[in-house]
Amino acid sequence: MTSLTVTINGRVHGPHDARDDLTMNDFLREYLGMTGAKFGCGAAQCLSCAIIIDNPDGTSYTSPTCIVPATSFDGKSIRTVEGHAKDGELTPLQKAFIDHFAFQCGYCTAGFLNEGQVLLERLATTPIARADLEKTIAEALDGHLCRCTGYVKYHEAVRDVILADPSRYLQSS
């Protein structure tokens, strides 16, 4: 057993006694009842279990949770899909997903949403050229599997959010 304290969506959870073989996905879903991060392949191949890890320097990245020990998150700050909306107000990306009907069964949506959100935040600090936008979105979402094949809609939703505020995400031409 290892002590685990993790900040999730701005709230500190713990300390908990966590088994060393406990995955983060099981910790979120079974111990905390946070079922937004899904359990799909169990092998980090579909990334429906992905959450956001926030670094102290302000940068963020996504991580699968199905194959990663919960104890490796000790002391870290993470975001799950439950933490995106504030006071019932959806984020622009969540709204874009709905507008594009960028999901059918919804099982992969949380992973795509987290990945898209990280991309938006990265571009807000490091804008890219418009010419690189399609490739950048594709590379960011690559690795996330959607068994309903909603890839184009996810891609378009992310692109719409970026193009709706180009001065924030894109280099001035």
Next chain:
Amino acid sequence: MKIDVRILLFLIAATVPAAALTAEAVSNTTSGSLASVESFASIGDQQTRSAAYFTELGKVLTHPRCLNCHPAGDRPRQGDTARLHQPPVFRGVDGFGLPALRCPICHQAANFGAVPGNPIWHLAPREMAWEGKTLGQICTQIKDPAQNGGRSLETLVEHIGEDHLVGWAWAPGPGREPAPGTQKQAGALVAAWVQTGAACPKP
């Protein structure tokens, strides 16, 4: 003429056991083991012995535990069958993957379940690719500082014999065959190879 035949028979009698011993040193080792440095003592010619050391070390270098992360392309391989890594990860600019899916995100500091781990899990640089090469080519490559991470032969001994990430190959966790022998044995073979002139097997 009779004398010549006697001499010939003597030479055969003298050399066959030595050759047999040499062959035995290598052939007696299974795919999961390495011949000891001492077992090559019967090879009189130093250059031949040096190349033989490297040939034995080749069992490690060409094993999937090593080769999978020394790929010819930008995607690592995985498993004992050396299939392409799933999920589809790529080398990235620093060998630690693309920004969206970095190696250490899944590969923790230690093995966890079926996922292998090490604190610096990453791909070997492109110039250190071994996949698809003969042992002779790998040997030439591994001696070249431009293709071995800037290492001298002496630091190569330390790298193979003591490096923690290299050492993972002998403790790969469940579902994966360890590299042959032990890291200590591999290190001894490298050291012996260097001390005898670092000769390479024929390409």
